[in-house]
Structure formats: C-alpha cells, structure tokens
Amino acid sequence: xxxxxxxxIDGSLPPARIDPTDAPxxxxxxxxxxxxxxxxxxxxxxxxxRPLVSDLVKLRRDSVIxxxxxxxxxxxxxxxxRLIARGELQEMDDGTGRLGVRLTEVADLSKGx
Numbered sequence: 001x002x003x004x005x006x007x008x009i010d011g012s013l014p015p016a017r018i019d020p021t022d023a024p025x026x027x028x029x030x031x032x033x034x035x036x037x038x039x040x041x042x043x044x045x046x047x048x049x050r051p052l053v054s055d056l057v058k059l060r061r062d063s064v065i066x067x068x069x070x071x072x073x074x075x076x077x078x079x080x081x082r083l084i085a086r087g088e089l090q091e092m093d094d095g096t097g098r099l100g101v102r103l104t105e106v107a108d109l110s111k112g113x
Contacts, residue, residue, distance in 0.1 A: 043078045044101060046089070075101060084109065 047067030059065075077085040087101040 040079060042084070045076045045078060047073070074104060077101065077103075083107065 047069030049065045049067050051065060074086040075089055076083055077087065084107045085101075085103050086105040087103040090100050090102050092098045092100045
C-alpha cells in the first residue's frame with residue numbers, strides 16, 4: 001500500500017466506480033466485451049513522504065506526515081505501476097462527503113492498460 005493511502009480499519013477496499021461508457025472502443029467484440037466487465041483497482045496518489053524508520057515507529061494517532069505535494073497539486077491515478085491520468089480532488093455532490101477526481105489529463109489507453 002502506498003505511503004499516502006488510507007485503508008479502512010478492517011482492511012477492505014471498496015471497488016472504484018468508473019463509467020463504462022468511457023471505455024475505449026475497438027478489439028475483437030465478444031472477448032473484449034467480457035474483459036471490459038472485469039473490475040480493476042485504480043490507486044490515487046496525492047503525494048509521497050520519506051520518513052526515517054525511527055520517525056515511523058513513533059507515529060501515533062493524530063501524528064502528521066508531511067507530503068512532498070501541495071493541496072492544489074494534481075493527483076495521479078495508477079493502475080499497477082502505470083500512470084494513467086492526472087486530476088484534481090473534489091468532494092462528491094451526493095452528500096456523503098466522499099472524494100472524487102476530476103480528470104485533467106488522460107493517457108491513451110486504446111492499446112490497453
């Protein structure tokens with residue numbers, strides 16, 4: 001798990017919600033259609049930190065780790081180790097307080113992830 005990731009206490013991760021109408025077209029029909037229905041985890045990186053091990057073992061609740069990014073910096077979206085997009089964090093308008101990412105740059109994924 002990345003240094004800046006906040007996993008739920010129970011270790012579970014909810015599936016990402018991606019609009020399937022945004023998927024690239026092309027390929028060999030039936031086989032591609034089946035593949036397009038497979039969920040894939042997208043990791044969002046807001047920054048990195050490189051603390052010393054001695055600092056890590058001192059971490060407690062309410063500790064703050066300084067990241068190498070600013071609040072207005074773009075976040076990066078990864079599938080595995082591949083950077084696929086950049087965007088801006090925003091609060092969702094559904095009243096849940098959840099975060100979303102408005103994409104500002106997207107890699108050409110027409111040849112696959």
